[in-house]
Amino acid sequence: MSERFNFRKYPAFKPVQMVNRTWPDKTITKAPLWCSVDLRDGNQALIEPMTPQQKLDLWDLLIKVGFKEIEIGFPSASSLDYDFCRKLIDEGRIPEDVTIQVLTQARPELIAKTFEALEGVRRAVVHLYNSTSTVQRDYVFGLDRQGIIKIAQEGAKMVADAAAQYPDTEWVFEYSPESFTGTELDFAVEVVDAVNAVWQPTPQSPVIVNLPATVEMSTPNVYADQIEWFCQHVQNRDSILVSVHTHNDRGCAVAASELAVLAGADRVEGTLFGNGERTGNMDILTMAMNMYSQGVDPMLDFEHMDEIIEVYKSATHLPVHPRHPYAGELVFTAFSGSHQDAIKKCLSRRDEDSIWEVAYLPIDPADIGRSYQEVIRINSQSGKGGIAYVLEQEYGYQLPRWLQIDFSPVVQKFAEESEKEVNPTTIKELFVSTYFPQERQYHLGDYKVNRTDGADSLSADLTTSTGAVHVEGTGNGVVAAFVNALETLTGSKIVVVEYSEHALSQSAEAEAVCYIQLNVDGERVCGVGQSEDIIQASLDGILRALSRSAVATKAAA
Numbered sequence: 001m002s003e004r005f006n007f008r009k010y011p012a013f014k015p016v017q018m019v020n021r022t023w024p025d026k027t028i029t030k031a032p033l034w035c036s037v038d039l040r041d042g043n044q045a046l047i048e049p050m051t052p053q054q055k056l057d058l059w060d061l062l063i064k065v066g067f068k069e070i071e072i073g074f075p076s077a078s079s080l081d082y083d084f085c086r087k088l089i090d091e092g093r094i095p096e097d098v099t100i101q102v103l104t105q106a107r108p109e110l111i112a113k114t115f116e117a118l119e120g121v122r123r124a125v126v127h128l129y130n131s132t133s134t135v136q137r138d139y140v141f142g143l144d145r146q147g148i149i150k151i152a153q154e155g156a157k158m159v160a161d162a163a164a165q166y167p168d169t170e171w172v173f174e175y176s177p178e179s180f181t182g183t184e185l186d187f188a189v190e191v192v193d194a195v196n197a198v199w200q201p202t203p204q205s206p207v208i209v210n211l212p213a214t215v216e217m218s219t220p221n222v223y224a225d226q227i228e229w230f231c232q233h234v235q236n237r238d239s240i241l242v243s244v245h246t247h248n249d250r251g252c253a254v255a256a257s258e259l260a261v262l263a264g265a266d267r268v269e270g271t272l273f274g275n276g277e278r279t280g281n282m283d284i285l286t287m288a289m290n291m292y293s294q295g296v297d298p299m300l301d302f303e304h305m306d307e308i309i310e311v312y313k314s315a316t317h318l319p320v321h322p323r324h325p326y327a328g329e330l331v332f333t334a335f336s337g338s339h340q341d342a343i344k345k346c347l348s349r350r351d352e353d354s355i356w357e358v359a360y361l362p363i364d365p366a367d368i369g370r371s372y373q374e375v376i377r378i379n380s381q382s383g384k385g386g387i388a389y390v391l392e393q394e395y396g397y398q399l400p401r402w403l404q405i406d407f408s409p410v411v412q413k414f415a416e417e418s419e420k421e422v423n424p425t426t427i428k429e430l431f432v433s434t435y436f437p438q439e440r441q442y443h444l445g446d447y448k449v450n451r452t453d454g455a456d457s458l459s460a461d462l463t464t465s466t467g468a469v470h471v472e473g474t475g476n477g478v479v480a481a482f483v484n485a486l487e488t489l490t491g492s493k494i495v496v497v498e499y500s501e502h503a504l505s506q507s508a509e510a511e512a513v514c515y516i517q518l519n520v521d522g523e524r525v526c527g528v529g530q531s532e533d534i535i536q537a538s539l540d541g542i543l544r545a546l547s548r549s550a551v552a553t554k555a556a557a
Ligand SMILES: CC(=O)SCCNC(=O)CCNC(=O)[C@H](O)C(C)(C)COP(=O)(O)OP(=O)(O)OC[C@H]1O[C@@H](n2cnc3c(N)ncnc32)[C@H](O)[C@@H]1OP(=O)(O)O
Pocket: 041, 044, 074, 076, 077, 078, 104, 105, 106, 107, 129, 130, 131, 140, 141, 151, 178, 214, 277
């Protein structure tokens, strides 16, 4: 181990000592209260903070998704945030059932400015924070526990006094012991109790106590323990809405919020796609869709996923990863053969009214505006099932299994040689060039069928690479009569091994397609015929199959 890459400088996070935790036995059965912090925490983490227009576009989107609480900024910190707050209020843009939330530090001039920004609003959450962690007590504030409690209590008093100056607004207070995850639990409870001693919440008029994983420092189970421990020990629990606000430093922000809800949290703050400081805030979209995928109404609507992505990208100038849960471009796509096979089988047996049971697809892509067309895409990892799925979805060909087996190596070879994805158009071209080649030994001209009881007879003109020929044959049915004629022509033993046909639903002329596998002197060859006339389709299919045999190659030479 080199000196630079030295894990020994990081102490292990101490677990919470608890014997009576209840959260591991619980499950999420209803959505928490959601609060979007996209316009504040998300915005403060961007290289270039949003312009007023970008903020407005994102605000409109958040309303459309269904958020009822939205933190719109830190109005005392920047004129952009201040003006945006005023714009929403002055232009009457806040729907009746939506409450805006603003953040402020516990400093008198910032609190005064915050209330000025909110003047005239019907209802608002004023969110006060100060850090309580050991590190920030020691190195940022240079204060002991009592010093930090003093900041928090003075801030709470200033907020309450300022609110009293604006009696026409319905005020809700929120307090965050910032860096809660780096704070001793008993001290977090002490600070919150001190703040609530000032605010005097009641069950009818509760406060929001937000317990942020400002930096994610432990496994999510430890965070859940912290939340449950806090809920067990804080005073006036029935007058508090416990809120969580997780960040994603260890990649577990969603899990941490989910477990925190099990542990007693009533409310969850986060952002779309997890935009936010460093590795981001908790991704609300993922948490909400996780509930949706378990049959729980998330109380947020992500039906128009592509529009959500578009507005998000234009507001933040950030991409959405192609594998982002639920939203990414590739998350409902399978390239690998066994996945494609399973998806195809599940989808084909699906009954619209039954519960969703499709292997590899946790939700129905159609629920968020995605089509099945993109579910299966073909490259060198794909198999026959996926290729058949594409041909059926895009062009209506229902390849029988034996033809899938025959055709799959053609696509596989092409994919390996091109080292690229093979799109549906190319798959169709490969299908046509394999089974409907222009260049071939036998073409059908005029033909005549005579149907009698027991044996049909058929006569036909063929063109071959060496000239025109007339053939005649008899048999039990048209196919047998034609095969008989071809046996006479070629001197070979020809057996129809497989035969299948269907109407081509995608064809305007109601064409029939016919798939044939012949055994010609021991060699198996496949062909396809397509025509408005089923007999023509069968005969073409037989000739195309025969043209692919060694017998035809020999005849052409
Ligand atoms: C975890 C979070 O996301 S918290 C939200 C963070 N968001 C932001 O900071 C974005 C907006 N912030 C800003 O624009 C600025 O920081 C402002 C306008 C709020 C303040 O700016 P400045 O006065 O220049 O101070 P600065 O940003 O350097 O903050 C440090 C000072 O604030 C104090 N401080 C920090 N947090 C708090 C708090 N919550 N309550 C009271 N004082 C605080 C620090 O102790 C420090 O004081 P000092 O100058 O006496 O040492």
